[in-house]
Amino acid sequence: MTAKCIMIQGTGSSVGKSRLVTGFCRVFAQDGFKVAPFKAQNMALNSYITKDGLEMGRAQAVQAEACKIEPQAIMNPVLLKPRSDKNSQVVVKGKPIGSLSAMDYQDYKSKLKKIVKESYDELANSHDIVVIEGAGSPAEINLREDDIANMGVAELVDAPVVIAGDIDKGGVFASLTGTMLLLTDEERARVKGVIINKFRGDLRLLEPGLKMLEDIIKRPVLG
Template sequence: MTKTLMIQGCTSDAGKSVAVAGLCRVLARKGIKVAPFKPQNMALNSAVTAEGGEIGRAQAVQARACGLAPRTDFNPVLLKPNSDTGAQVIIHGKALNNMEAADYHDYKRRAMNAVLASHQRLVDEFDAVVVEGAGSPAEINLRENDIANMGFAEAVDCPVILIADIDRGGVFAHLVGTLALLSTSEQARVRGFIINRFRGDISLLQSGLDWLEEHTGKPVLGVLPYLQDFHLEAEDAISSQQHVQDCALNVAVPVLSRISNHTDFDALRLHPQVNLQFVGPGRPIPSSDLVILPGSKNTRRDLDFLRSNGWDKDIQRHLRYGGKLMGICGGFQMLGNVVHDPQGIEGEAGSTPGLGYLDFETTLKDKKRLQQVRGQLFNSGSTVTGYEIHAGISEGPALQSPLVKMDSRVDGAQSADGQIIGSYLHGIFDHNDARQSLLSWAGLSKGKRFDYDALIERNIDRLADCFEEQLDIEAMLSWL
């Protein structure tokens, strides 16, 4: 008997994050005190805990499914890539330093101590811990010193469920191939399979399910249907789904090479009156009412990336035609005159000219500001909530016209003509009042009330309903 159950995936985006969220809500409904856990997460979407720690965004959503506030123990190791070969390493919510992939591979032995310490604290407090793996346990090149998948499962001696995405195709090859690449002890640890995102007549799948169980000797715990119009915040991948019903406002978000916390835009993307487009490399920014520069894990490099795509000229044209411009976190820093990185916090030390739309400069420091925020928008008095995750300190005359007022300080800036605004606050669109006010500023004159918070709750409950109907929950409970 163990308090821990782990969900591992045959591939990235197989449904691990969603499976943990759904299972956590099912257990919470049954009165079980449950907590989520992800030993190691690599993602640029992160959340801030009440005590000022940083964890993966997916674990914050899973905590919500449990009825809990986010904690750093839910995700003790977070890697935030700042180049193709390096990442910022965050341990127990605080940035350690930047490491190249080879250096981190050697460091994982020490990182495992942080993982096991967090897991033990959760086991001591909760009735059940539902764990999310990372990527695939069959990545042979990453098996040594593994802390994210089977290396963790073996260390704490917990059962594992494998989940695979049938919508990708090749689901039986994914499951059988993954199992075949595991060691004997790891194969024995796998208790069963979940097949995710099935569309069509389930009877046509039955012969394959029978073969899979006979071939592996392990049960299929259930087949989850493809849920139309389903939304939970993504761990990392940008959703291409649009939800336009009665479009009254066009919003464009350039996808920077190191875009961070693109979940900032979910509340806009799902708004029935907003047509939000993510603009990929090589594409011009289309005619829009509002252009938003998103957060970035490497602001200076992404300024170069923005210019190399010609987006700086697109933004100039957008402003000439009267469009609105907004920057969030790294995108806000880009609106200033220059970004300095004298210590090489995000890469090579140096300075890069900003877009020059707001009169201030930013200097990157080695200590991040990590804080949950509540305040009011200066232009409307509307309540705004969000969180700060940034290493930059901005100074200059433009900051004398801030965007957000808090109890003891202010945030952001706005141009004298009201055409350009910026803020360090991630999640600035999540609160209904702030979102409605900002959309009104952008040109949405008759905004419909849209409750994003309620939508998230409905989708978590919808997921749990589906799990209770389609999965062998009793078998999972028996392993816990």
């Protein structure tokens, strides 16, 4: 079995990626599919401890619950637990391997790609669908090399991408347009559509902007 996949990325942190992935997981599970969540690299101080004593991101544990399956560390193979502005403990496949500075971690990321791919493949070989969550923003062009959070993962597993933006913060049209602008042609080709998250109010006021956005980024607003 080789799973189909979809990846939810965002214009930044806290735009709702985790909740959207959780929702997709539950919908696919309710539709009868064997589904699993996956987030290659997560950054969080608090972790979830699996039944076999391994650490993973708490969001992926919640997503596994939405899938109606037991959380596994391979659902979040790289967990960064910040210790300062420039230093984090690095947890790989549920086990701490030490602390690294931000610069040292950048150099170390190339070694983690194989682990990320192996973890994903293990899930993909035993599920129908894997719902992948990005981290931060794919438009962090200074971190593009050896990326294991966003488009680097999408390329590694050949995933279609949906980008979410948070209208509650303001500037959602600029955020989505700017994100698309900063992607490479190859990355942009992976984006199948965008989602405007956290909208409240009268949809009729938003609709003219949705059409203008679609004309600019050449991608549909999916919801």
